[in-house]
């Protein structure tokens with residue numbers, strides 16, 4: 001293994017320490033040497049599918065130990081969600097419910113993988129669905145069970161005790177970028193879903209021009225997906241893409257997929273933008289200048305300031321977590 005002292009320079013293309021976990025390509029281009037906090041972190045971009053990844057990737061056991069106890073304390077600053085985070089999660093969940101309702105027939109059985117404290121489960125339950133969640137962080141799982149009365153299992157997906165093909169819909173919001181072997185995970189999900197069910201996945205868009213280039217890489221995000229690398233991952237793991245779309249400001253990629261029909265070929269009409277392989281420009285000074293010259297950067301800051309004001313008011317008015325969720329759910333019904 002190369003040490004930081006002899007890492008290849010940014011822009012160099014050479015054999016990575018491990019092959020790309022999506023397409024198997026060994027050649028990678030060095031994209032960055034640091035994470036968003038200035039800590040040493042080597043990121044390479046796959047020259048074939050465009051996936052960005054920490055090189056070398058950590059093992060599954062190393063990551064599991066990290067998520068069971070350290071992740072949210074290190075990155076969210078507390079063992080349980082704060083009032084402002086509850087409100088933010090409630091807004092996100094309500095927006096997702098509105099956006100995805102056409103894929104959720106009445107009284108759907110839903111499995112949410114990496115459910116955190118369970119605000120999405122709460123919203124689903126309030127609309128008559130039957131959701132359960134799995135979450136490795138024991139404190140967040142306990143919080144959701146106690147405050148929202150939702151069914152959260154503190155365990156990994158591979159130890160879930162449930163009949164096979166029991167769920168009409170499986171959701172994974174901001175989970176896949178944390179998993180070093182996404183193909184094995186996506187293949188393993190098939191057994192939990194009904195034959196005509198839907199898998200809904202959202203990941204950050206590593207190519208977003210609205211993301212501050214200095215904040216792009218993250219120790220906990222071992223993978224950075226583009227539309228093309230995400231579509232490649234689904235194709236390689238037996239899923240047919242029905243929809244692949246970017247949200248406002250192109251910060252996240254939302255994918256709606258179903259089990260691949262083995263008799264059919266992949267829909268060639270799927271609108272996947274074939275982004276070129278990553279280049280060091282993604283984190284260069286020129287990219288930084290372009291980010292700060294873009295009007296949308298300041299518009300988004302203004303929107304966030306406005307949201308902080310509302311979050312502060314919510315955090316100060318003494319409502320319980322369940323009352324905050326009820327209020328948001330009723331407002332967006």
Ligand SMILES: [Zn+2]
Pocket residue numbers: 020021022023024025046047048049050051
């Ligand atoms: Zn690749």
